[in-house]
Amino acid sequence: KMPPFSYINCAFQISDEEQGYDLDLFCIPKHYAADLERVYIPHGLILDRTERLAREIMKDMGGHHIVALCVLKGGYKFFADLLDYIKALNRNSDRSIPMTVDFIRLKSYQNDQSTGEIKVIGGDDLSTLTGKDIIDTGKTMKTLLELLKQYNPKMVKVASLLVKRTPRSVGYRPDFVGFEVPDKFVVGYALDYNEYFRDLNHICVISETGKEKYKA
């Protein structure tokens, strides 16, 4: 059964049948007790996988100054933890790579539909990216990559915590992937449902109660 994209690194695949874990087996914030169905990817597992991605990134991008570009808001936890692991590698080996950080926020103009148009908010003058290597964390990749091309970076790589298996995929695959997951709506670890659940450290499946309670 061939996946729709080709693999460079082996990906951590979560099958369509995966049910996740019972909430009672983990600690979750009391205020979300009724709003979640299952723990889908435990926080510790996210960290362990991220630690490995950090090593892959260093191996791949070693030797050049890196600009780590965080796509807010959903990318901020993954960004912070990934950089922590990269920093740990930097201070514990003889080889280290200077890294600067920047933050951007993407807003599309038409409701929640991903259109071709994005507005980039924040970020330094992006011409500073020229000649640098970039890793990017977040969702709306193809459009952002097009935008970044104008600034002539030396190399652009993308790290994404989750990649969804979906028939709607444009065929784009990030260079570094945490988990490949089914097309389920998940929350937690900075992924939100109408701004809620960013303060949840596991990636979870939201319950019907939760969907109703936090509806827009």
Add this chain to the structure above:
Amino acid sequence: MAEPSGNNKAADRGRGIVIPDDWPGYRLDLFTYPAHYSEDLDSVYIPHGVIMDRTERLARNIMDDLGDHDIVVLCVLKGGYQFCADLVERIKVLSCNSSKSLLMRVDFIRLKSYLNDQSTQDLQIIGAESLSVLSGKNVLIVEAIVDTGLTMKTLLTHVRSFRPNMIRVAGLLVKRVPNSSGCLPDYVGFEIPNRFVVGYALDYNEYFRDLNHICVISESGKQKYKV
């Protein structure tokens, strides 16, 4: 030692961990740090682990004061991102494991006010359109460092214009400076002398954010990364 409850201000919590003027910091070779900064630092001023331990306590203080409310955490980029991530993480742990719970939403704002190591008067607020969501909410501003206090004052005035219900400020570092505006955060990590420090997301012209301890930059570092 019983903590007073209710409307706590900075005076009740003290000034945080007070670092005296003559504190030399620790020798670099007692710790690990990125090899690419080996010439650029003088000393480790506040080790990462101590920052984490102090942050853990600040999280508890915040939970004691604000627990069982909903708050919006307003993270001041870029310097505040590390402290904010770690502070929010500690509060999350308490929300799972203590008797209280704090539902947090997170938002980001960006201020630009330093050139080299000098605090300038020029303050730009970016990402400000999104602040209308603060109306009627309890806001916790999370900032890495309070220097003259001018930035904080400007930011508070700006945030107040959106009519939040309540504003609290958590600052990891507060500098003892002669020209302070007297604006003190409600939750203070460390009170430090008037020295230029880097690391733990605090930068010198964008460098040193990828350093986990708070350190003092060396003269050669200042020259190397000067704008």
